[in-house]
Each structure stands twice: as structure tokens, then as C-alpha cells.
Amino acid sequence: MPRVLSSSDVEDFRDRLTDAAERLFGRHGPERMTMRHVAAELGVSPMTPYRYFKDKDDILAAVRTRAFNRMAAAVEAAFASATDPVARSREVGRAYVTFALEHQHAYRLMFDLSQSTEADYPDLVAACTRARAMMTRQAAELIDAGLITGEPEMVAHMLWSALHGAVVLQMADKLSPHIDPVTLRRETFLTLLKGLGLDLQSSSRHRPAPRHAAATRSTGRRTPRP
Missing domain, CATH: 1.10.357.10 (Tetracycline Repressor, domain 2)
Structure with missing residues (x-):
């Protein structure tokens, strides 16, 4: 008899599906990514993602x-x-x-x-x-x-x-x-x-000293920033 999934089980697996879909959308693009790709990425049956998301648009919206x-x-x-x-x-x-x-x-x-x-x-x-x-x-x-x-x-x-x-x-x-x-x-x-x-x-009174100032003084180089 299949195990009954709790709400936390469902949310955890939805998160895993969303993580996989995000990677696959980046790898294949939204047009070429399929629900089968998501299932294969997680090693589950091709129909499993449909238990959690209606279709590809649904999972894309979640991502x-x-x-x-x-x-x-x-x-x-x-x-x-x-x-x-x-x-x-x-x-x-x-x-x-x-x-x-x-x-x-x-x-x-x-x-x-x-x-x-x-x-x-x-x-x-x-x-x-x-x-x-x-x-x-x-x-x-x-x-x-x-x-x-x-x-x-x-x-x-x-x-x-x-x-x-x-x-x-x-x-x-x-x-x-x-x-x-x-x-x-x-x-x-x-x-x-x-x-x-x-x-x-x-x-200028609103401007505190830059975060990287100390590193610049100690190393002589500016620390990289985003």
C-alpha cells in the first residue's frame, strides 16, 4: 500500500522538483525543457511531476x-x-x-x-x-x-x-x-x-566609509565586490 504523503513531504518534493526545473530551464531553455526532463533529473517516473504540478507552465511559475x-x-x-x-x-x-x-x-x-x-x-x-x-x-x-x-x-x-x-x-x-x-x-x-x-x-554625510577600505589599506588592493 503506497505511503500517504504528509503536507511537509509534498512541500519538500515540490522544492526538489523546483530546484531540478530551475537547473533544467537554465540548461535547455524554457521551450525545450519538458516534464520528462524533470522526472529524469530526479530519477522518478515520468508521471510523478504531474502529481505536484499541472504542467510545465505551472512549474515554471513556481520557479x-x-x-x-x-x-x-x-x-x-x-x-x-x-x-x-x-x-x-x-x-x-x-x-x-x-x-x-x-x-x-x-x-x-x-x-x-x-x-x-x-x-x-x-x-x-x-x-x-x-x-x-x-x-x-x-x-x-x-x-x-x-x-x-x-x-x-x-x-x-x-x-x-x-x-x-x-x-x-x-x-x-x-x-x-x-x-x-x-x-x-x-x-x-x-x-x-x-x-x-x-x-x-x-x-556626503549619509555615506559611511566603504566596507572595503580597511582591506584596501592593508593589502594595497581593492577587494572584489559584486
Whole structure:
């Protein structure tokens, strides 16, 4: 007689399926990946994934939902780790880049496609909204502090677009050999923020010493950053 699965058993196996699907989407692309690939990756029967997910779109939505929630959690923690608007904005950017570079398959699935049935997955919609809200919140704080001007959601999308573009160029290895990705992101943001009214001198009081300063002094070299 088959063992009755508990709710934790179901969730654990769904997580395993989602992990496998994320790897396979990265390996084969969403178009070529099949539920049979997922089953083979886990060494289970071809029909087993259908006990947990309706179809490939269902599992793709689960992969993307988890990725958006993980990214949102990372930037939320970064936002909470600093005490002023400029530092918070910087930490949010670092957390975003770190997530993207450490989870490249998931990041591409988050942004490289849009499922026609996305509205059918409320958890995915909620996860996307959560991530977008965090980006808007850090922009709103800069505006509320009088450091820049603009409408929060528009400013957030401007900054997000710039950050995403720089990250994708780096991931695709399309940057010139003479362009340092950290410098590119910093200069892009400074240019945008200055255009929005940021006075670098008056906002300098918000800037703590860089994390890598001590390492630079002791070794004579800048420590690598995401």
C-alpha cells in the first residue's frame, strides 16, 4: 500500500522538483525543457511531476515565484541593514546584483520571459509585486528625504532599468574589457541621481566609509565586490 504523503513531504518534493526545473530551464531553455526532463533529473517516473504540478507552465511559475521572493527578501534585508536613504539605496543595489550573479538561471527566467498565463498564478503576481514595491520604497525614501525629486514609482523604474541593464550586460559578457562592471553601475547611478537633483556634497554625510577600505589599506588592493 503506497505511503500517504504528509503536507511537509509534498512541500519538500515540490522544492526538489523546483530546484531540478530551475537547473533544467537554465540548461535547455524554457521551450525545450519538458516534464520528462524533470522526472529524469530526479530519477522518478515520468508521471510523478504531474502529481505536484499541472504542467510545465505551472512549474515554471513556481520557479519564477520563488526567485522573485528570494530577490525581494535579499533587498528587504539590505534595506533594513542601513540607517539612511543613501546607504540604503547603495545596499539595495549591492544585494540585487549579488542575487542576480549568484542565481543567474533564476534571474534570466524572472525577466527574460513573460508567461501568457501569468495572471493565473496569484503567488507569482504577489512575488513580482513584492519585489517591485521594495524598489519603489527605496526610491521614495530618497525623495522623501529631499535628496532627489520625482515620482517614486517612475524613479524606481528608472533606477531598476539601469541596474538590470548593467547586470545583463555583465552576465552576457558583453561589456568592453576596459569597462569595470562595479564602476559602470556606480557611475550610471550617480549620473541618474544627479539628474534627479542629488547634491553629492550635501548628501556626503549619509555615506559611511566603504566596507572595503580597511582591506584596501592593508593589502594595497581593492577587494572584489559584486
